[in-house]
Amino acid sequence: MTSQPKPTQSADHGTTLRNYTIGFVASLVLTLLAYLLVTQYLSADTPQLSRSVLVIALAVLAMTQFVVQLVLFLHLGTETRPRWRLFVFWFMIFIVLILVVGSLWIMQNLDYNMMSPQETTIYMKNHQGF
């Protein structure tokens, strides 16, 4: 009978074995890739990647795994309209960006403004004045 009600059907999109398995395998691969990149970098005498490239690569891997787990484990974006969860999620991202970027920015400026006179002299030499 099609009229048989399913208790939690609307909260349930995306809960399939296929989704969980893909999410698990993808997360596993992304984690191991990040780990191998770092151990390779640490063990090599002359690393193939520069440090800043490696940091960017690690950030990209982490963000990919973040999206994979959000979609396949937490089923973000699969709810029916109105998509309140997605809306709250983007607002959270907005707050987190202000919080993290703002903190780092301010603290860097603070470091600069709180330099000792000797450090200021060295800084001015290196940067040819302010």
Next chain:
Amino acid sequence: MVLSHARERIESDIKVTLGFWLYLMTDCILFATLFAVYVVMQPATAGGPSGAELFDLPFVLGETLLLLFSSFTCGLALLAARARSKNQTIAWLLVTVGLGCAFLSMELYEFIHLINEGFGWQRSGFLSAFFVLVGTHGLHILVGILWAVTMIVRLSREGLTHSTNRKLTLFSMFWHFLDVIWIFIFTIVYMIGAIS
């Protein structure tokens, strides 16, 4: 009558999961604050050791894989509940709790090891921030384990009712969320820390 009752339940389920989602999002903001503190504090080692000297990478990979696998088995518990198999649900929850306990033991071992070496949270700003960030995550894991244990008890007593199903959905959201936070601890604290 039956249909309208079912619809009411669906609508109340949607409200409850949305409410719990709101909690998770505010928890994200808590962790973002701790991450910001950690990144600012990372160079402040006060002559003590940096992360690169302290962290044991294979050990951390082990922790990470345990937690990732427990996130997967938690999903399998939810699927078993959807398939209305009480025993399978309890079995996968037990596996999840076991993996969670293994993860937490490894983390405690790491903390105790660091403290015994003289690198506790009093040593430097970097170590304070490290213990607070990773410790807060560990505390969440502890709460998750206790929650899962109470659910196993309830499931074995009451079986798969509407109420236990709903709690299982919320628990799975919480547990997956903790693995999501760990991605960033793994990357920012351990991986980037090791090459700094």
